[in-house]
Amino acid sequence: MIKVGVLGAKGRMGSLVCRTVAAEEDMELGAAVDQGQPRDGLAGCDVAVDFTHPGAVLDNLRWCIGRGLDAIAGTSGFDDPKLAQVRDWLGAAPRSRVLVVPNFSVGAVLMMRFAEQAARFFTSAEVIELHHAGKADAPSGTASRTAAMISEARTAAGLGVPPDATVSELDGARGTTLDGGVHVHSVRLAGLVAHQEVLFGGPGEVLTIRHDSLDRVSFMPGVLAAIRGVASLPPGLTVGLDPLLGL
Ligand SMILES: NC(=O)c1ccc[n+]([C@@H]2O[C@H](COP(=O)([O-])OP(=O)(O)OC[C@H]3O[C@@H](n4cnc5c(N)ncnc54)[C@H](O)[C@@H]3O)[C@@H](O)[C@H]2O)c1
Numbered sequence: 087m088i089k090v091g092v093l094g095a096k097g098r099m100g101s102l103v104c105r106t107v108a109a110e111e112d113m114e115l116g117a118a119v120d121q122g123q124p125r126d127g128l129a130g131c132d133v134a135v136d137f138t139h140p141g142a143v144l145d146n147l148r149w150c151i152g153r154g155l156d157a158i159a160g161t162s163g164f165d166d167p168k169l170a171q172v173r174d175w176l177g178a179a180p181r182s183r184v185l186v187v188p189n190f191s192v193g194a195v196l197m198m199r200f201a202e203q204a205a206r207f208f209t210s211a212e213v214i215e216l217h218h219a220g221k222a223d224a225p226s227g228t229a230s231r232t233a234a235m236i237s238e239a240r241t242a243a244g245l246g247v248p249p250d251a252t253v254s255e256l257d258g259a260r261g262t263t264l265d266g267g268v269h270v271h272s273v274r275l276a277g278l279v280a281h282q283e284v285l286f287g288g289p290g291e292v293l294t295i296r297h298d299s300l301d302r303v304s305f306m307p308g309v310l311a312a313i314r315g316v317a318s319l320p321p322g323l324t325v326g327l328d329p330l331l332g333l
Pocket of ligand 1: 094142161
């Protein structure tokens with residue numbers, strides 16, 4: 087039986103994780119903690135799952151690392167300095183496993199992998215991400231990561247920046263470009279949840295890879311895989327669900 091503690095337990099994701107864990111036969115909900123509540127109950131758990139806030143998650147991870155507790159962080163906003171801070175707290179001989187997962191959707195993880203595989207075969211590549219109007223950041227972390235993976239694959243294949251003859255444009259008309267020249271476009275629309283299209287173009291053909299998250303339940307298979315698999319990871323920091331999906 088895996089004893090799971092949830093941080094952010096009253097939130098949209100955290101409350102769904104609590105219900106999902108409670109319904110699994112090999113798991114039990116050991117602690118459900120939200121803002122202002124003591125974290126002590128987490129100490130008796132096998133793993134803590136954090137869906138809180140970018141401003142809160144680091145302190146929670148430090149608390150878990152200090153107690154040798156394994157932790158899974160789904161909270162967004164992990165840039166390189168934040169990951170470096172976590173590595174620093176883990177130290178040279180880590181006791182905890184910390185798994186940071188930018189996207190728990192298995193479909194989204196596969197979309198990124200398929201895009202990375204396709205990248206070297208096409209002259210052009212662009213990413214369009216589409217989200218609900220309440221999303222605070224643009225482009226999404228998933229879109230930025232996808233563009234980076236495509237750019238790395240293009241560079242490895244000796245491809246340069248995708249062709250683009252634009253010489254005049256209104257600000258933003260071509261979206262934004264990250265390193266490697268892959269354009270990323272962000273749509274914010276009431277009614278949407280989380281969607282992304284990756285477009286590849288070559289002589290006489292276009293390949294479109296599209297993923298749609300239609301409901302938060304789409305994240306639960308990935309969360310359960312992380313809870314079941316975290317103890318199999320080496321102590322220290324792991325980023326992404328890929329190793330637990332055999333990718
Ligand atoms: N990795 C993924 O696949 C994925 C998927 C969906 C959402 N997210 C991210 O998960 C996070 C949570 O999303 P949400 O929609 O559930 O947000 P939410 O605002 O509904 O819930 C966050 C909860 O965390 C609580 N909280 C804040 N600080 C806390 C602290 N220090 N200790 C304990 N609880 C605390 C809040 O009171 C709230 O109940 C966001 O960063 C979001 O971007 C990640």
